[in-house]
Amino acid sequence: MFGLPLETTLLVFGFPLLWIVYTAIFLLVTRDWEHDTPEEDGR
Amino acid sequence: MTEVVVIRAALTSTEALCVVASLTGDVEARVEKDVIFPYHCFEARCAVPTLAGRKKLDMICLVDAVNGIGATADEFQLKRERIDVEKVLATEIDADEALEVARSTVTHRLGRKLRTISSFDVELFPRGLVHKRFWIVRSSEARIMVDSTNGSLHPLKLRAA
Amino acid sequence: MSTTVIFFLVLYYVVVLGIGYWAMRHGGSEDLEGYLLGGRKVGPMATALTLQSTSMSGYMFLGAGSLGFSQGYWALWYAAGDIGGGVLNLSVIGRRMRKLSQMFGALTSIEYLEKRYPSPAVRIFAGVLTVFLLGFYVLAQFIAGGKGMALVTGMPYPVALAIAVGIILVYTFMGGYLAVAYTDFFQSLVMLVGVMWILIAALGELGGLTAANNAIREVDPTLLSVWGKGLGFEGQWGIVAGALLVFSIGYLGWPHVVTRHMAMSRPATARRAGLWATVWNLFFVPTPYIVGILAILILPGLDDPEMAIFEVAGSLLPAAVTGLVMAAIMAAIMSTADSLLLQTGSIASRDLYERFINPQASERQMVMVSRGLVLAIAVIGYAIALVEPPTVFKIVIFATSVLGSAFLPAYFCAVWWRRANTPGALSSMVIGAAMAFTWEYAGYVETTQIAPMVAGVVSSTVTMIVVSLLTQRIAPVPPYIVEVMDEAATVGPIPKKLLAATDMSLAPEAAAIGAALARDEEAGRD
Numbered sequence: 001m002f003g004l005p006l007e008t009t010l011l012v013f014g015f016p017l018l019w020i021v022y023t024a025i026f027l028l029v030t031r032d033w034e035h036d037t038p039e040e041d042g043r
Numbered sequence: 044m045t046e047v048v049v050i051r052a053a054l055t056s057t058e059a060l061c062v063v064a065s066l067t068g069d070v071e072a073r074v075e076k077d078v079i080f081p082y083h084c085f086e087a088r089c090a091v092p093t094l095a096g097r098k099k100l101d102m103i104c105l106v107d108a109v110n111g112i113g114a115t116a117d118e119f120q121l122k123r124e125r126i127d128v129e130k131v132l133a134t135e136i137d138a139d140e141a142l143e144v145a146r147s148t149v150t151h152r153l154g155r156k157l158r159t160i161s162s163f164d165v166e167l168f169p170r171g172l173v174h175k176r177f178w179i180v181r182s183s184e185a186r187i188m189v190d191s192t193n194g195s196l197h198p199l200k201l202r203a204a
Numbered sequence: 205m206s207t208t209v210i211f212f213l214v215l216y217y218v219v220v221l222g223i224g225y226w227a228m229r230h231g232g233s234e235d236l237e238g239y240l241l242g243g244r245k246v247g248p249m250a251t252a253l254t255l256q257s258t259s260m261s262g263y264m265f266l267g268a269g270s271l272g273f274s275q276g277y278w279a280l281w282y283a284a285g286d287i288g289g290g291v292l293n294l295s296v297i298g299r300r301m302r303k304l305s306q307m308f309g310a311l312t313s314i315e316y317l318e319k320r321y322p323s324p325a326v327r328i329f330a331g332v333l334t335v336f337l338l339g340f341y342v343l344a345q346f347i348a349g350g351k352g353m354a355l356v357t358g359m360p361y362p363v364a365l366a367i368a369v370g371i372i373l374v375y376t377f378m379g380g381y382l383a384v385a386y387t388d389f390f391q392s393l394v395m396l397v398g399v400m401w402i403l404i405a406a407l408g409e410l411g412g413l414t415a416a417n418n419a420i421r422e423v424d425p426t427l428l429s430v431w432g433k434g435l436g437f438e439g440q441w442g443i444v445a446g447a448l449l450v451f452s453i454g455y456l457g458w459p460h461v462v463t464r465h466m467a468m469s470r471p472a473t474a475r476r477a478g479l480w481a482t483v484w485n486l487f488f489v490p491t492p493y494i495v496g497i498l499a500i501l502i503l504p505g506l507d508d509p510e511m512a513i514f515e516v517a518g519s520l521l522p523a524a525v526t527g528l529v530m531a532a533i534m535a536a537i538m539s540t541a542d543s544l545l546l547q548t549g550s551i552a553s554r555d556l557y558e559r560f561i562n563p564q565a566s567e568r569q570m571v572m573v574s575r576g577l578v579l580a581i582a583v584i585g586y587a588i589a590l591v592e593p594p595t596v597f598k599i600v601i602f603a604t605s606v607l608g609s610a611f612l613p614a615y616f617c618a619v620w621w622r623r624a625n626t627p628g629a630l631s632s633m634v635i636g637a638a639m640a641f642t643w644e645y646a647g648y649v650e651t652t653q654i655a656p657m658v659a660g661v662v663s664s665t666v667t668m669i670v671v672s673l674l675t676q677r678i679a680p681v682p683p684y685i686v687e688v689m690d691e692a693a694t695v696g697p698i699p700k701k702l703l704a705a706t707d708m709s710l711a712p713e714a715a716a717i718g719a720a721l722a723r724d725e726e727a728g729r730d
Contacts (some may be wrong), residue, residue, distance in 0.1 A: 003417035005530040007430045008277045015284035016486055022288060026295045029477050032700035066701045071225040078717050110712040112309040132720055144309075147258055151311045151554075155463075158542060160549045160574045162567055177717060187702065188710070188717055195707035197714040200691060203471055 045128045047079065049174045051120040052191035059178035059189035062196065072182035077191075079131040080177055080200065081108040083141035084170040087115075088148045089163040104149050106141040108134040108172065113141075113148030121173060128194065138169060209518070211265020212527025213356060213534075216394075220535070223390065261540035264492050265533055267597035270509035276420065276427025278437060279493040281444055281548070285452035286489045290481025293456055297464050298474040299708070300619040303692035305466040306711045313462035317611075320618045320685060321629040324560070328631065331555040333610060333637055336457055338548045340603040341458075343585045344596045345372070345541035348510075349534060350589060355514050356530050362590055368534075369586050372541045376549075376578060391535050396488075398529030403491050403511065405520040406498040419501050427500065439653075446655020450601060454608030454657055456615055459547050471704055510596060534704070548581065549574030562660040602644055609636035609660025613668040621672075622689055625681045628672030635727025636664025691715050 001009045054062070056074045059148045069115055080121045084103040106113045109132055136144075153163050176191040179199070186199040271279040294427050301316075308319035314334065349372065350365030357364060410416040414690030420427050424434075430436040457462055466487040492513055499512040502519065506512060514533075553570040562569065588594075592655050610633045617624030643649060649656060691711060 003414045003421065004277070004428055007427055008280075011277065011280050011430050012490070016287055016490075019288035019291065019482055020486070022295075023291045023478060026291055026478055027475065030295075030471070032704045034537060049427070066705055067699045078720070079718070080713055085420065107712055107716075109716040110309065112308075112712050114709070132716060147311065147554075148565070150570075151550075154546070154550065158376075158546055160571060160578060161544060162571045165567055168439070177713070178716070179721070183699070185699075185702070186721070188714055190707070190710065195701070195710055197706050197708075197710040198702065199714055199718040199721065201718050 044125050045131070045137055046123055046125050047131065047174050048121050048172065049079070049124045049126075049176060050192050051122055052176055054178070054189065054191050054194050056178050059121070059191065059194070060180055062106060062189060062194055063180045063182050063187050067182045067185075069182040072180055073152070075181045075200060077130060078177045078179060078188070079122050079126055079174045081134050081172050081174050083136070083138060084147070084173045085142070085145040086097065087145070088166045088168070089149065090154060091157065091163060092159060092161050102149065104145040104167070105173070106136065106144045107134050108132075108141065111133040111136040111140060111144055113144040115149065115152055126174075134172070135177045142167060144170065208523035209356060209530065210336055210526040212524045213489045216528050216531035217535075220390065234348065251631060260387070262345045262537050262596050263600040265345070265513050266348045266351065266510040267595070267600055268492035269496035269499065269511075269513035270595065271597055272493040273499050273506065273509040273512040275432040275436075276424075276429070276497055278430060278432035278492060279496065280663075281430070281447035282451060282492050283490045284535055285448040285450065287485045288482070289452045289455060290485060291478040293461070293465070294474050294478040294481065297456070297615065297619060298468065298478075299471055300692045301462075301465050301615070302468050302474070303708050303711050304619055304688060306709055307688045307691060307715060309712070310466070312461040312550060312555060314551055315628070316462070317614060317618070321614070321624075321626040322682065322685075323630060325625065326630050326633070327555055327559060329633055330611070331551050331673045333633070334558075334607065335548050335551050336458070337603045337607050338544050338551075339581050339585070340599050342541055342544045342548070342581055343588060343594075344599040344603075345537050345544065346585045346589045347593045347599075348596055349537045349541065351508075351510060352496070352530065352534055354539065355511060355518070355533075355677040365586060365589055368538070369582055369589075372538050372545070373578070373582055375538055375542045376545045377575065377630075391539070394528060394532035397537055398517075398525070398532055399491055401486065401521060401525065401529070402517050406495055406516055409520055410498060410501055416498055416501060420497070423500060427497070442652065442654030442658055443649070445655040446605070449661065450604050450608065450655075450657045451659075453612060454604045457604065457607030457609075457611040459551065460543055462615065463547075468708070484651060499651070507698040545578045545581065549578050550576045604606065605644070605655070605657040605660060606637050608641040608657060609640040609664050610634075612636070612661055613665045617672075618670055619689065619692065622674060622681060622686050623672050624668060625672050625675060625679050627679050628668045628670075631671045632664040632668035636660045639663040643655055688715070 002014070004012065056077065060072060060074050064070065085104045085106070087104050088103050089100045089102070091123050103116045104113055105116045132195050144157070146165060149161060149165050153165075156162070169195070178189040178191055180187045180189060186201065188199055189196045256602070262426075268279065268282070271282065299596050304320065305316045308316060310316035310319050314327055314331050317330050318324075346365065346369055349368030350361060353359070353368045354361045354364035359367070404504055407413060407416065410419065419427060421542075426433055429435060465474075468477070486681040495516055496509075496512045499506060499516050503512065503515050506515060514530070517529055521529065553565075553573040557573045558565045558570060565573075613632045614624075614629045617629070637660070642655040643659045644655075648654070648659070691714070
């Protein structure tokens with residue numbers, strides 16, 4: 001892909017994909033953390 | 044009964060109940076009682092360095108009189124109220140300790156926000172004890188406290204200290 | 205660099221200063237108060253942008269670029285961990301650390317460590333180590349600023365370095381309203397656009413990524429491999445592990461990262477920050493490494509790899525854009541240096557001077573101590589940067605490895621392990637730091653093919669566990685701390701929506717009221 005050897009392709013695209021999935025799971029698991037008062041950190 | 048200075052509430056007990064009920068969906072929720080929490084109040088006058096010279100800045104700092112934790116606060120209105128003494132939490136932190144905490148809090152906050160190593164000429168003026176009313180709401184086995192001044196809430200864990 | 209570049213660079217600073225000045229003159233004191241006390245007018249995206257942009261610094265522009273230029277795609281091992289660092293730390297530690305620090309009333313990361321692991325030794329060691337290593341990180345920014353300034357203005361390096369250090373000092377001592385929300389936002393935006401422009405221009409120049417990679421294959425096929433130039437790192441998984449760890453979990457050792465976690469008031473903030481961190485990192489973490497790699501083709505005769513990104517910008521962008529982008533980059537570097545120096549000054553004056561030397565210290569005395577240390581760092585840093593500057597890459601990796609090795613188990617166990625006690629924490633910090641330090645300087649990296657970060661983290665973690673367990677009887681974790689940890693843990697059975705709406709800054713009041721109600725109920729029962 002993009003003229004890169006397989007291992008490099010895995011490195012370049014694999015880890016970002018991993019983190020996207022991790023973040024998606026994090027957002028899914030914490031979907032109840034959202035609250036309607038849009039107050040920002042005061043401290 | 045005793046007379047104390049209380050920060051004027053933005054929420055009545057009914058409104059507090061509504062906040063909790065809407066979050067838990069519990070129609071049986073009820074306000075159990077209210078608790079009066081003491082804070083040492085300080086007025087801070089500072090001089091803050093800006094591109095257009097030093098600007099004067101006033102702010103309020105409240106120091107939690109039970110745990111000794113300080114925080115800067117928005118403007119609020121006060122009123123005197125007669126309260127059942129048992130509702131008021133006992134003060135553990137005296138005014139001198141609170142003064143030091145207030146100084147730390149204000150200086151630290153200014154330093155962090157303004158990102159500068161500079162003296163802010165902080166002058167603190169004690170304004171005595173003020174109190175906040177917290178509504179204690181019981182809902183589906185849980186107890187939640189609601190800050191009557193802004194509707195913030197926090198679940199309670201009852202454990203012997 | 206041409207006069208057009210310099211003109212636009214100066215214009216940029218004039219505009220930024222102008223915004224700051226105008227905001228101060230015309231904004232009422234309510235604006236200032238609002239900014240200082242609440243920051244409520246700044247939306248979540250702007251907050252996220254400014255949070256993430258503090259990670260743009262000398263490392264990004266000099267270090268990452270130089271590694272890409274020298275080692276090809278090997279460099280992306282460092283990016284691989286870095287991309288997820290933000291969300292990882294927020295998801296594992298964020299909310300609990302916030303609660304714990306709130307309940308302790310800790311204002312700084314060092315204070316937080318001492319409150320959780322009560323002992324003056326913890327504060328002294330953590331404070332001194334952090335100041336020492338922050339000094340290194342500042343040195344990296346000095347070098348980046350000096351070299352950047354020299355390149356743009358054409359001045360000799362010693363002069364450019366002096367100017368860069370001078371501007372950083374001015375920023376730090378008199379920053380004041382330069383840090384106003386909109387200038388930060390404006391700067392981040394310019395940099396964002398600039399960095400992307402550089403990447404796109406480089407790809408355009410080379411006919412796309414595939415064409416570029418094919419051309420690199422002609423130069424040296426090993427640059428496309430994951431093992432570095434000449435397959436120098438082949439099979440060295442210990443080094444690879446270090447590269448992955450250093451910016452994923454290693455940077456939790458940095459006080460400014462910890463303080464960011466300590467500052468969040470609602471769970472929703474942590475959640476949103478996690479999302480933004482990943483989105484931002486996906487674009488901006490790999491980019492400087494890739495531009496460095498592309499520079500192999502664009503600037504084959506480059507003799508200082510650290511200048512790869514700046515030189516690519518200079519050769520490909522229109523002069524005006526180069527000027528603006530360079531200005532934004534310089535501003536970012538100086539802003540990072542300023543934040544680091546503030547941390548250093550704060551730790552030195554609050555955590556060390558006021559705590560141990562002069563508890564009655566006045567505000568002015570503490571300011572003097574802060575400034576004194578900052579000046580010392582500036583002088584020593586200037587000397588080192590002038591005489592024998594190490595590479596930015598080496599400095600940052602080294603400093604992050606030592607700090608990460610020292611503090612990782614301490615921060616992690618502070619919220620997750622009730623048995624983590626003071627002897628355990630103190631010994632893990634000392635051993636972790638010593639191990640990472642020695643591993644680097646005694647040359648064990650070459651002989652064992654294991655990165656200092658790996659050696660350091662493994663040894664500090666093992667030490668924390670072993671020492672805590674062995675000393676449980678003689679030095680148990682104080683009950684009030686266990687209680688605070690319980691409070692910081694999820695309070696159940698509480699409906700999720702309620703949990704989400706919790707204002708964590710009320711944790712101390714909740715603890716006191718909970719205790720009072722419990723007492724009343726006990727009394728009522730008796």
